[in-house]
Amino acid sequence: MGKIKMTANIVRQEMIATDIYSMIIEAKDIAKEAKPGQFVDLYSADGSKLLPRPISLCEIDKVAGTLRLVYRVAGKGTLEFSRLTSDHTIDVLGPLGNGFNLENGKAILIGGGIGIPPMLQLAKELNCEKSIVLGYRDEEFLSAEFKPYGEVYMSSDSGTIGVKGTVMDAIKEYGIEGTHIYACGPTPMLRAIQQYALENGIRAQLSLEERMACGVGACLACVCKSKEIDAHSMVHNKRICKDGPVFYAEEVEL
């Protein structure tokens, strides 16, 4: 079984912070294949909005056959999703992308903003010593759910949660050390982590984001710059939806 598009029942949905929603969907055939760091495409029921919205997997329950999606309302498509309840269904395509490679070593998991959700399933599956660094603007979400899996450190732009500043400020402030970084968040955050990892010889996997259309590697909309000529594209481009979204720090130019 590879990727499938299906109509999923919505188990439940709740708002967990301003504009941040947690939706659990029943998608057994996708859940059984899914890995941390992968994503699904969600489709609007409104025919005027044709393109799917890529949403990361926050939790994967292979026994129940469910996926938990935590996303931010960023436009009309996600606004429509946020209004769905357990009476509704939603069309979903997945699992998409490569996901994180789970490696042995002392791990630092770093999530920034809406890049935090995919780190939760990763935290559950990574069987090693973990430090978890979460960066917020000014409102905390999901942090309590990380506590069973490692030491949680936080930063915020406003300084109201944890260290005032970025996740990199938190790493320095708390003297967090590790041999492997796993990160998802806004590009400036990933760029800072990439530089830090390369300078300090830390193996880092970065989960990138770009506007997508097909989600399966055909349309070449969501490319990122690769350091080397990519074997598929034959140019310095990799497809985030298919070759990624997770890349090693040394593979990409941010």
Next chain:
Amino acid sequence: MNTKVNIAGVELKNPITVASGTFGSGMEYDEFVNLDLLGAVTTKGVANIPWPGNPTPRIAETYGGMMNAIGLQNPGIDTFVKRDIPFLKTKDTKIIVNVCGKSTEDYLEVVERLADEDVDLLEINVSCPNVKEGGIAFGQDPKALYDITKAIKAKAKQPIIMKLSPNVTDITEMAKAAEAAGTDALSLINTLTGMKIDVNRRTFAVANKTAGVSGPAIKPIAVRMVYQVANAVKLPIIGMGGVMCTEDALEFIMAGATAVAVGTANFHNPYATAEIIKGIEDYMIKNNIADINELIGCVK
């Protein structure tokens, strides 16, 4: 019941293919759709050398459609011949290779490289709105279109399909120029040049500033142009522009298209092509149509 159609001597088992650039070379959709079902696979445009394409963001959503400025990123003809053609040859479908270039020489180099390859038709992209050189420059002037069509036709071993741009005042003038120069078929329409502004970032939604609009929002324009061209020239036409479902495909056929390409719909529903093929068969049974060719251009 006959669903076979003929494009310049090449028989397609049914009239459904895909719009260049929306389907790669079929590999990425192979796990959703049995490619053997398709009348033909039309590949992403291929040039003489690898092209990196445009900066991101390359796409944006629009009401009832989308816009793209991918910039014809492609791995170049060498990789295409080694990797993509052998893949497609494992499928029981016809192969339409979309050819792009910046100069007449670029196009000819690709066409000559393909001469010894077992592909069925060449679709010549002279209508991409998203590259600065070549592309649409050949597709907006009847004389330039005539010249490049003539040059390619002289070298091509396979029948050629000139892909027309809708970004012209009178598309029938372009169709007639391509016909006079000897093209074997036409495909239309490529995307309509558009623009979207992100008011929150106060910048263009797509990095290229302008981008090609596709999807159901442009379908009525595409159907009208297919109808006009079908009545202006005697060439087979591959019609496209916002085909989402069986009914849309039938509109193009009735307007005069011999075959129909499914494009943006693949992004909305990866099973779209197979569903449309089945839907056409169902329509023919329900309406007692023995031969799909009866429907081509049946609306006068």
